[in-house]
Amino acid sequence: MHAMQYELTLPADYDMEIIRRRVAHKGHLLDAWAGLGLKAYLVRERGVHGAPVNQYAPFYLWNTVAGMNGFLWGGPFQGIVDDFGRPSVRQWSGLAYQEGVAARSPARAAVLRTRQVPDGVPLTDFMADAVRENERLAGADGAVLSASAVDTSRWQTVHFSVWDNDTPKADGDLYEVLHLSAPGRDRLPC
Template identity: 35%
Template sequence: MIAAQYSFTLPATFPMSDIETRVRNLGHKLDSFPGLGFKAYLLSTQQAGSKINRYAPFYLWKSETGLVNFLKSDGFRGLEDSFGRPQVIQTLPLTVYTSDQIKQATFAVRDSIPVYPDNALSDLFEQEDTLGSLQKQDTNCVAYVASLDTQGWELQRWRFYREQPDEIQECENMVIYQVGNISIGSEGNESAY
């Protein structure tokens, strides 16, 4: 498995309704994409209390082959034509929980936590397994992904919710997103690249 995200920061005057319309009209195109676990079409807007306007999809891929095939696709080419080529950040999933109600997600939260050299990685992996088990017990949480950026040594915790939890507020190491759509990939055969 591999997690990936890219992000476009948009001007304060950018009509975010254009992104919402784009997601509504094109979001279904990745449904059943081979090798895709799921894609969350994520938005943060100043209108909803975020510091900046951002379009920042998150992907959970079953393999690198699915990601490579997506990067070669007409869909990614269309994204490049509209917004430019993004930097695609790839991370290694440590813990993944997805419920069968994942398509009901309306909010996502990403926590970014530095992993320092004195942090034992084996302890980190064990800790994330425990946190993942706890998320399964939260009836509002429909997915949880903890992934590790081994280039910048940062842990990313992704939580996907049916409704925005009251106690969560955006801060320096946390971003709250609205979920415009969730696409679920297929179990089908991935062609080799």
């Protein structure tokens, strides 16, 4: 499993309905994308739920590198580049994925939290803690799914969780989920 995200931070007065219409019009295009586990179309609106910025920040879990590369090099990503410029794309190696206790519920919110891997800590211990945190998140009321991954270039972990409500039981940056494309969700490794 590979995790990926890019963030488009938009002006404070940006009409976020433009992003909502874009996702409503194009979101379904990845509903059958080969190699994609899932894509959560995420937004934050400045001043809503404490968000400091307007942002479009989709988060992906890939089952295959070929699917990810096909998306980035000749797929729908070119539309983002054409319309907004080329954003920096973060990538993480997957550590854990788990369906949540509310797995069959619609996705309404997502939480992303990054943590630095401290120096001097045995990596196996830290990563085992990250996997346990993933399990804890997936077991919380309202959890649709949870994933954890690590960026070894920055030595950071990311915890990504999706919820069926607007008040998730997780710490981190809160996003609204506009759409969830999940053609290979059932094949993401647990």
